[in-house]
Amino acid sequence: MFGSNDLRVALVTGGSGGIGKASCERLAAAGMAVAVHYAGNRSKAEAIVSSIVNAGGRALAVGGDVADEAEMVAAFDAVEAEFGGIDVVVNTAGIMLLGPLASFDLDDLDRMHRVNIRGTFVVSQQAVRRVRSGGAIINFSTSVSKLQFPGYSAYAASKGAVNAMTLILARELRGKDVTVNAVAPGPTATDLFLDGKNDDEIGGLAKVSPLERLGTPEDIADTVAFLAGPGHWVNGQIIYVNGGAI
Template sequence: MSEVTMSTESSTGGKVAVVTGASRGIGRATAERLADDGYAVVVGYAGGRAAAEETVAAIEAKGGRALAAQADVADEEAVAAVFDAAEAAYGGVDVVVHAAGRMDLAPVADYDLDLFDRQQRTNVRGTFVVLQQAARRLRDGGSVLTFSSSVVGLAFPGYAAYAASKGAVEAMTLIVARELRGRNINVNAVAPGPTATDLFLDGKDEETVARLAAQPPLERLGTPDDIAGVVAFLVSPAGHWVNGQVVRANGGII
C-alpha cells in the first residue's frame, strides 16, 4: 500500500505533474523545475520519506504546491494510489515523469542473477506499470517522459544488465507514443550521459569519475539541473511536437 503525505491545500487549478524518484538526483531537480514552471507536483518516492519531504519543502518555500506519495513503482496498486492522490488533491494528472530506477553494475560473468531480477523489476516492470497508469489516466494533451541512459549505445563494460533494462524502457516508450494516437499526448525518453548524481557516483573512484567527465566535448559531467531543463522543455507546449523520441542528453558523447 502507499503512504501519502499532504503538505499543501488541495487545489484543482493549473497543471499537475507526477514525478517518480523525486526524492533525490534528477527526479528531485525535475520536480523542483516543474514546480517553478507552475505545476502542482506529486513527489513520488520509494523509501526515502525524509528526502521526499525535503523536496516538498523546497517547492513550498518558493510558493509552489506539492505532496509526497510513497510507492514501489513495480507495484501496480501502489502506483495507482499515487495517481489517486494526485487526482484527489489536484483534480487530475497532466504530466508523468518516471525518474525512479536502480543501477547495479558488474561484468556479465560475475553478475548475480538475483540482483539482475531486482534491477529488471524496478527498471522494466516499474516503467511498464507507470506507463500503464499514465496511458489510462493522463488527461488529453498531456506529456509522458521516461528515463533511458546513453549507456544503451555506449556499450561500457559492466553495464550489460543496466543497459538491457534501459533498452526495454526505450522500446516501451516509443510504442506507447504510438498507442496514444488521438489524445494529443507526447511520449518521450531522455537518455542522460554521465550525470553527477548519488546513483552515478556511488562506487566510482576519482580517476573513473574524471575519465567519464572528460568524454563529452563539453568536458564535464552533466548536472541534475541540465537534465531537468531538457525534461521541462519536452513536457512544455514548446516541446510538444517532439514525440516518440529518445533524446540523448549527454554533452555530445558519441
C-alpha cells in the same frame, strides 16, 4: 495545449533524489503542481515538497513501490484527489547495478529489471489511463546503450526495454494528444552514478563529452521541462542528453 488559467500537474517517480529532485524543482519553477514520489525516503520527499511550497508552489509527497500496481493506483489517486488531475508523468525511478555479464548475479538482474522495466511499465500503464489531453509521459533511458561501457550490460538491457516501451506507446496513443518520450542521460553527477567510482574514474568519465564535464541533474531537468511543456511537438523519441558524448 493548456489555457492560461489551467493548473498543470506533474507526478515524478523517484522524485526524492538526483535527477528526480531536480525535475520536481524545475517543473515547479515552470508553474506546475508537483507530486514528489518516493519509494523509501519519505523525509527527503517531504523536504522537497516544503521547499517548493515555501517558494510559492504547490506540491505533494506520495509513496509506493513503482512495480506494485496497487501502490501506484493509490499514488495516482492521491495526486488526482489533491490537484484534480494529472498532465505529466516523469519516470525517473530506477536502480543501477553494475558488473560484467559473465559473473553478474541473477538476483541483482531480477531486482534491477523489476524496478526499471516492470516499474516503468506499471507507471506508464497508469499514466496512459490518467494523463489529460495535451500532457506528456517522460520515461528515463540511458546513453550507455550507445557508449557501451563495460560492466553496464544488465543496466543497459533494462533501459533498452524502456526504449521499446516508449517508442511503441507513443504510437499506441494516436489521437490522444499525449506525447511519450524518453530522456537518455550520459554521465551525470548523481549519487546513483558516482557510487563506487574513484576520482580517476570520474575524471575519465568527465572527458567523454567534448564539453569536458559531467552532466548535472539540472541539465537533465531542463530537458524534462521542455518535453513537459513547450516541446509538445516532440513525440516518440529517445532524447540523448549527454553534452555530445555520442
